[in-house]
Amino acid sequence: xxxxxxxxxxxxxxxxxxxxxxxxxxxKNQLEILKELYxxxxxxxxxxxxxxxxxKKDIVDFVDVVKNSWQExxxxxxxxxxxxxxx
Numbered sequence: 001x002x003x004x005x006x007x008x009x010x011x012x013x014x015x016x017x018x019x020x021x022x023x024x025x026x027x028k029n030q031l032e033i034l035k036e037l038y039x040x041x042x043x044x045x046x047x048x049x050x051x052x053x054x055x056k057k058d059i060v061d062f063v064d065v066v067k068n069s070w071q072e073x074x075x076x077x078x079x080x081x082x083x084x085x086x087x
Contacts, residue, residue, distance in 0.1 A: 002044075002048045003045075006045065006052060031062070035062050042063045044059060045068060047069070
């Protein structure tokens, strides 16, 4: 995950409104289920974390941090994975 999406990974959701907190918690729950049931690796871009003044300690434990998400995408594509962009 990169850019502003890393904000959804924060352990502390107090920056969000009460309605948004429910949505953000649901997103985190779904990501954790994907990891647990299907072995999907959830990774956060350290550049994005730094941009939002976050560290590994600030985000949920089931997410790994990578130096650069774009670099990570290229590495995975070279291994045969495909990028499916969404917004």
